[in-house]
Amino acid sequence: MLAQQRQAVIAERVRSHGAVRVAELVEEFGVSDMTIRRDLETLADRGLVSKVHGGATAVDIGSTDEPGFAAKSVRQKEAKEAIAAAAAKLVTPGQAIALSGGTTTWTLAHHLVGVAGLTVVTNSVPVADVFYRSGRGDQTVILTGGIRTPSDALVGPFAVASLKSINVDTLFLGVHGVNATAGFTTPNLMESETDKALIAAARKLVVVADSTKWEIVGIRTIACPDDADVLVTDAGLPEEARAALREAVGQLIIAGEDNR
Structure with a gap:
């Protein structure tokens, strides 16, 4: 078993059981104590577990907890790069697209600055800044107004009103959590209304979410799983989650894998 696969199993075990012990994992996987400790260190660095003496415990993520943009931007960087790619x-040249707030959509923005003729609607200050700094004269960027959240998204009544008369081909939506029952969720009540307005403005919904978002549930549902035409995630998503999401979303794309 590859280290990434083993770590995905360990992370899922912690989520379902609340805690794991190093000794039990050593016996289960048939690897050294040091290997398991490195696995737990990696998972802790990614914010998936909390290391304790002799093992690890689940990270307590509340339904209204919202980390700031800077804190989120250093998490799961490799996964977000793969998802963005x-x-x-x-995306094809000349399209009108929307990008919601979030560090995954911000990463995606860096991959889109080279696409000719784009019109980009966003409620994310960092996303708008990426396109502004690219200096392309053939791209149009529309930034909604609104109240700034900890994740540097602009939300609230002004943002919603500005989106009501806009129509785009595709929305790329970043989310706080993904759950088979609760759907795609956010910890910010006002952001949920703005995200719903973005969804209403788009003909196609593409959700971009790394595998650590699985089974995290924010206080408000933005959309149901079957509302998503496409969900793009990474190879760390557990097999049972893949099966559930393939049944629910229009298309599940695992970045870096053959999705035919």
Whole structure:
């Protein structure tokens, strides 16, 4: 078993059981104590577990907890890069697209600055800044107004009103959590209304979410799983989650894998 696969199993075990012990994992996987400790260190660095003496426990993520943009931007960087590269292939020159707030959509923006003739609607200050700094004269960027959240998204009544008369081909939506029952969720009530307005403005919904978002449930549902035409995630998503999401979303794309 590859280290990434083993770590995905360990992370899922912690989510379902609340805690794991190093000794039990050593026996189960048939690897050294040091290997398991490195696995737990990696998972802790990714924010998936909390290391304790002799093992690890689940990270307590509340339904209204919302980390700031800077804190989120250093998490799961490799996964977000892979997701962004895969999602960028869904964009063609001349399209009108929307990008919601979030560090995955911000990463995607860097992959889209080279696409000619784009019109980009966003409620994310960092996303708008990426396109602004690219200096392309053939791209149009529309930034909604609104109240700024900890994740540097603009939300609230002004943002919603500005989106009501806009129509785009595709929305790329970043989310706080993904759950088979609760759907795609956010910890910010006002952001949920703005995200719903973005969804209403788009003919196609593409959700971009790394595998650590699985089974995290924010206080408000933005959309149901079957509302998503495409969900782009990474190879760390557990097999049972893949099966559930393939049944629910229009298309599941695992970045870096053959999705034919």
